Amino acid sequence: MNAYERGLVRTPVKAAVVVATTAFLIPVFSSPAIAADEIPVLLGTNTSAAAAGDVLTDLAVAGGQVYSSYGDYDANTGPVDLNSLSVTTGALTKQLTVNGEELKALRVIDGKVYAADVDPKAPWTAPVGYATNAGGSWTYNAATPFQHVFDIARSGSEIFLAGSVVNPDPALYGPTPDLAAIKKSSDGGKTWTITKARASAGGSSAYDRYYWMAAVGGKVAAIAEVRDAAGNANRLLDVYSGGRWTSIDLGRLFSLAQRHEPTKYEVLGTKIILSDSNSTGYIDLNAKGKTGGVQMSNLPASFASRDITVHNGVAYSVGNWFSGTGIDMTKNVVFATRDGVNWTQVATPAVIPATTYWDHGGGEMIPNYGEYTSIAVDGATMYLGGDDAKVYRISAPAVP
Numbered sequence: 527m528n529a530y531e532r533g534l535v536r537t538p539v540k541a542a543v544v545v546a547t548t549a550f551l552i553p554v555f556s557s558p559a560i561a562a563d564e565i566p567v568l569l570g571t572n573t574s575a576a577a578a579g580d581v582l583t584d585l586a587v588a589g590g591q592v593y594s595s596y597g598d599y600d601a602n603t604g605p606v607d608l609n610s611l612s613v614t615t616g617a618l619t620k621q622l623t624v625n626g627e628e629l630k631a632l633r634v635i636d637g638k639v640y641a642a643d644v645d646p647k648a649p650w651t652a653p654v655g656y657a658t659n660a661g662g663s664w665t666y667n668a669a670t671p672f673q674h675v676f677d678i679a680r681s682g683s684e685i686f687l688a689g690s691v692v693n694p695d696p697a698l699y700g701p702t703p704d705l706a707a708i709k710k711s712s713d714g715g716k717t718w719t720i721t722k723a724r725a726s727a728g729g730s731s732a733y734d735r736y737y738w739m740a741a742v743g744g745k746v747a748a749i750a751e752v753r754d755a756a757g758n759a760n761r762l763l764d765v766y767s768g769g770r771w772t773s774i775d776l777g778r779l780f781s782l783a784q785r786h787e788p789t790k791y792e793v794l795g796t797k798i799i800l801s802d803s804n805s806t807g808y809i810d811l812n813a814k815g816k817t818g819g820v821q822m823s824n825l826p827a828s829f830a831s832r833d834i835t836v837h838n839g840v841a842y843s844v845g846n847w848f849s850g851t852g853i854d855m856t857k858n859v860v861f862a863t864r865d866g867v868n869w870t871q872v873a874t875p876a877v878i879p880a881t882t883y884w885d886h887g888g889g890e891m892i893p894n895y896g897e898y899t900s901i902a903v904d905g906a907t908m909y910l911g912g913d914d915a916k917v918y919r920i921s922a923p924a925v926p
């Protein structure tokens with residue numbers, strides 16, 4: 527029996543009524559009673575994401591603004607606006623329109639924001655790239671041809687873009703039409719060269735991609751989603767250090783690093799925190815041994831992470847429970863960790879029932895509880911992005 531079946535709403539109700547009744551209902555299902563700061567306060571709405579009907583997939587705080595990303599590159603929607611909200615007033619600023627279908631990871635490097643153009647609305651051989659305010663004002667850097675650009679990283683003076691490309695030179699890269707590729711620029715983003723490429727040994731190469739990338743202590747790491755001749759998934763982590771690439775065999779834990787959401791890869795100290803659905807762990811590039819640097823966390827399997835973020839030596843993961851008895855559907859969950867393994871539940875923010883829907887099985891209108899799909903922390907404030915395209919804030923919780 528889930529929370530809906532336990533009788534949250536017994537008669538047809540309008541959305542406005544649900545909002546009013548929620549405050550009454552929450553204490554019934556909370557355990558323990560929620561603290562005042564666990565009811566998030568609305569900061570503002572990403573109106574472009576709301577118009578598109580999209581959830582907010584990543585948040586980033588920089589320069590007194592909360593940036594949020596959205597889009598749907600499966601549905602080929604877009605263009606997408608890179609919008610931000612003032613942390614003090616909640617006022618929205620449309621910084622830039624990207625002629626692409628989706629923005630995912632928002633990377634903050636030295637206080638500046640970078641957003642990769644995941645699926646540019648441009649020919650695969652046209653130069654595309656990323657939006658950034660690194661130069662002082664917001665611009666789109668049409669850097670170099672990509673099919674998809676999933677992530678961006680910087681190490682020292684070098685900038686890296688990860689994604690997929692049309693194979694520009696079969697004599698050099700092999701016969702497949704597409705490559706998982708990482709390109710590098712040493713001149714601030716003006717000129718680019720392929721610095722690492724991989725391709726499947728058999729079958730289609732259309733989904734050969736680097737989906738994420740991490741800059742860790744002078745190194746850059748990524749894993750290509752490609753398959754060998756037997757159809758087995760690649761388990762080699764590619765690591766760039768001191769101008770050359772090496773590979774680490776991730777062993778049986780390779781699947782932890784082979785996920786499609788760059789928003790759920792963040793760097794915590796020397797570790798790359800990886801989180802998706804019901805598995806979370808880290809890769810420590812400084813660890814000795816063949817696969818000794820890969821560790822699974824203690825997060826319960828019934829917790830589904832939607833986004834992770836790192837602030838001041840703490841990684842945070844926001845998500846929801848998706849199985850188990852006694853699940854409180856009126857709450858999302860935030861876990862936090864300082865070491866990447868031992869996570870503690872630090873907040874249970876109440877969600878906002880924005881709509882209702884008709885439950886055919888129960889024959890009644892029941893609340894459609896919104897979920898938080900993205901997270902950022904800045905100082906004493908935690909920001910939560912919702913599946914209603916709104917950004918909320920609560921006090922940043924204490925972390926043991």
Ligand SMILES: [Ca+2]
Binds near residue numbers: 599600
């Ligand atoms: Ca697409």
Ligand SMILES: [Ca+2]
Binds near residue numbers: 789790792
């Ligand atoms: Ca994130």
